[in-house]
Amino acid sequence: MPSPAALLHRQPIAQRIDALLDLAKQHAERFCSPDAWLARQRYLAQHPTSIVVMKCMDGRIHIPHATRTPLGIITPFRNLGGIFDLGWPYLGELITESVLQAADRGRATLLLITYHFSSGHHARGCAGFNCDTEAAKAHAYAIAQQAGELFGHDHQQVYPLVCGFETDSDAMILHGQGGEMLDIRDWIDRQASDLPATLASVCPDMPDDIQRDLLPLLVGNMAHVSELSGVTRALEIEHREWVICIGRGFDFLHLPNTALIIGPYGPDLAAPIATAASIIDANMRAGRIPDDGFMLLASTPYQYSGVDRARAALKSRFLSDFAEQVIRHHHPRLAEKMRRHTAVVHWPTRRMDSLDPPSTSN
Numbered sequence: 001m002p003s004p005a006a007l008l009h010r011q012p013i014a015q016r017i018d019a020l021l022d023l024a025k026q027h028a029e030r031f032c033s034p035d036a037w038l039a040r041q042r043y044l045a046q047h048p049t050s051i052v053v054m055k056c057m058d059g060r061i062h063i064p065h066a067t068r069t070p071l072g073i074i075t076p077f078r079n080l081g082g083i084f085d086l087g088w089p090y091l092g093e094l095i096t097e098s099v100l101q102a103a104d105r106g107r108a109t110l111l112l113i114t115y116h117f118s119s120g121h122h123a124r125g126c127a128g129f130n131c132d133t134e135a136a137k138a139h140a141y142a143i144a145q146q147a148g149e150l151f152g153h154d155h156q157q158v159y160p161l162v163c164g165f166e167t168d169s170d171a172m173i174l175h176g177q178g179g180e181m182l183d184i185r186d187w188i189d190r191q192a193s194d195l196p197a198t199l200a201s202v203c204p205d206m207p208d209d210i211q212r213d214l215l216p217l218l219v220g221n222m223a224h225v226s227e228l229s230g231v232t233r234a235l236e237i238e239h240r241e242w243v244i245c246i247g248r249g250f251d252f253l254h255l256p257n258t259a260l261i262i263g264p265y266g267p268d269l270a271a272p273i274a275t276a277a278s279i280i281d282a283n284m285r286a287g288r289i290p291d292d293g294f295m296l297l298a299s300t301p302y303q304y305s306g307v308d309r310a311r312a313a314l315k316s317r318f319l320s321d322f323a324e325q326v327i328r329h330h331h332p333r334l335a336e337k338m339r340r341h342t343a344v345v346h347w348p349t350r351r352m353d354s355l356d357p358p359s360t361s362n
Contacts, residue, residue, distance in 0.1 A: 008255065009240045013293035016242060017339060020253075020295065024352040027252035031071050031350040039070040049213035050102035050109040051075065052095070054143065056082035056126055057245075057261030058167070061116055062254040066170040068220030072350075076251065079263040080272045081128015082115060083139065086146040091265035099151060099158055109158045110210050111147055113140045116165040124167060127279075137164065137175075159210050161203065171225045172218070176202040184221050188229055192219045240288045242295065244276045244327075246319045249301040249345030249352070259297075264319060273326040281334045293337045296323055301347040312344040313355055 008019055030036055054077045055061050064074055075098060077084065077091070086092050099109045115136035118124030125131030129139070144160035151158035164173035166185065174182040180202040187195070195218055199211055206214075243259035246269070253259050260276040262269065284291040298320035302312035320342045328335040342355040 008258070009242065009289055012290065013242075013295070013337075013339060017295050017341065020243065020258075020297075021341075021352070021354075023255075024252045028349055028351040036071055040072045043070050043073055047073075047213040047216060048105075048107045049210050050098065050107050051112065051213070051217075052077065052098055052109060053112045053114060054079075054082065054084055055112075055114045055165075056080075056116055056128060057259065058082075058116060058126065059254045059256045059258055060167045060170075061114065061165050063112070063114075063165075063217075065254070066165075066172070066221055066224050067217040068224055069217060071251075077263065077265075078250065078261050079265060080260060080276065081126060082136065083128055084143055084265065086143060086150055088266050091263075092150070094265075096150070103157065108156075108207060108210050109151075110214060111144075111158055111160045112163045113143045113147075113160055114163045114165050115140045116167055118168050119166055120168045137162070141175075155205055156207055159203075159206055161206075161214075169225050170221070170228060172221050174199075174202060174218075177205060182218075184218065184225055187222050188226050192222055195219065195222075240283055241276075241279055242283065242289045243297055244273070244280065244294065244323065245297045245299065246273065246323045247299040247316060249299040249343075249347070249350075250297075251350060252352075264315075269319075269322065270326045273323050274330045277327045277331045277334060281331055284334075284337075291337070293339050294334075296320065296327070296338050296340045297343070298323065298341070299343045299345055299352065301345045303347055309344060309346075316342050316344055316355060 008016055011019070051073060052075045053063050055063070057078045057080050064071055084091060086095060102109050115133070116126055117133040117136070122131050125133055126136050129136040140162045144162055147158060147160035148155070162175040164175070166173065169185055171184040173184070182198055182202045195215060196211070199215065199218065203211070240257045241260050245253065245259050245261040247264055250259070250261055253261065260279060262272045262276060280294050283289045298316045300312040300316040302308045320340055324335070324338065324340065327338060343352050344355065345352050
């Protein structure tokens, strides 16, 4: 049976956009439900370490789902290809702010720096690195090195951990500082009670409190991978993206091969926008998606009403205008099929508020 993402790709553009916005609404409703709120509060009381994940925009990499962690516990940073540089001014500020807020509350930070690959088919790897897993892994190690320069190499307050994600099985692979590995695929028939000792041997310099709060993710991933073992999954091989997302606040988007997400972190936004437009154009030309249109979605999160929301609205409109200019310059014919949608996201509730209705650019 085709996956929901595959079925969605075949719909007319107006129906695809409506379905995507409805997905955002459903995500906010789940996030704000009483049981989800209570689950977050209880989890944070038991496991206070702040967990930040840097990952590719690929919708297959859904760490809360793969670790069975309550929504809102893990803070995501997503970008095209999972390419980051902590020297980027805005990214560095956001990461530092997250670390400082955690420290003010007496909490350490676990920085999961991920790369992804497919063990079953090379072409299902990370397109941002041309499916070169070693290059993606090397980039993750480079970010970990930067994190040490930024927050200290003793790793007592901020622990940078390189983590592979095998998308066929949803398994996590932890990489220790000395080259040791903890691959959840090797734990299908093993006892979870053995995990603490193995984690301590792979990451001997990881503080005890961070180890304690990482273990539930590993146990959850063990259960998730075990449940999927032997199950035939619809592995999305072909690129069929029809959405370009620019900004932040896209937690609801975890449909495989649906969206190309460009975080507003780097000094050069034009290049990844042009690359994303090239992928959309190629998808249309190859018949992988209908050629009746694509969506440009700009979003910025905010915490408070008033000035903070107004700032977010201005930023979203700027990002949308900027992205349209880049697309019109590099792909003028494709730009005629663009449906722009500009929004802000109330981060405490994950509610997405539209600033204007979707419309065809002329």
